[in-house]
Amino acid sequence: MTIKQSAKGFIPVGGVVKPHGIRGEFCIKSYADSPTIFGVVDALYLQNGDTPPKPITVDSWREHKGLVLLTAKGVTDRDQADALRGRTVLVREEDLPELGDDEHYLYQMVGCRVVLTDGSEVGVLEGFYETSEQDTWVIVNEAGTEILLPAVPEFVLDIDLDDEVISIDPPEGLLDLYLHPDPPKKKKPRRPPRRKKPKQS
Structure with a gap:
């Protein structure tokens, strides 16, 4: 999935990958070097395609196998979490925490x-x-x-x-x-089958 153009003033920080379990928890692939951003910003937003971002209230988040597992208010079962698959997770640019000298978004x-x-x-x-x-x-x-x-x-x-x-x-x-990709190999022309000469009696 390539980076998406977000609404003005919003920055993509992750993408919803899939649901996790049956209680509404869902997996997020973080675009930030540190997933702690999900615990320090004032609010998260979800965007579906080019539609306006919608705020969500985060109940909890945790790390698991390189992903962020998050629960949000109003998302209480696997079907609701699955409906969020493919959404972009955004934060307001003004809410982004300051990074260290060797860190970048x-x-x-x-x-x-x-x-x-x-x-x-x-x-x-x-x-x-x-x-x-x-x-x-x-x-x-x-x-x-x-x-x-x-x-x-x-x-x-x-x-x-x-x-x-x-x-x-x-x-x-x-x-x-x-x-410099290798050029396609030319196929050798197929020779026509030889015709057998009829036997002379």
Whole structure:
């Protein structure tokens, strides 16, 4: 799932993945480095597609296997929780807690130039995909080619939001995979079957 355009003044901090159990608890994939954001903001909002965000009252939240499990007022069974699947979880930008020097919100990095360690351009960070294991950045170069980079510390070396530049060291062969894909192999033409000569008596 790529990052969604949120309503003005709101920032996406997660996405509802699926229900958990039978009592209305649901799983959220957090876009923040630390899931504690779900316990410190004044309010959370859910957005379905391009509809206006709707506030929810959080009853409880906890971490579980890389996801955030959350219960909200009015969501009391599995069917109600399942109906929230795919919703974007938002907070008001003004409610976001301050981060440390080495921490960043993903929304802040979208639009940054992405370069290699030697300064050569890779493209622009346009969005991301999230899974339960890791985030994958979507980088688009000048030709419009999408490059997918696993957003793990060994590949992402530096993030400079002031200059809007991200320095990366992708795994060997990753860029070639997207920029120089192997051409399709030509099929060998099939030879017509040989006709047997009739035997002469």
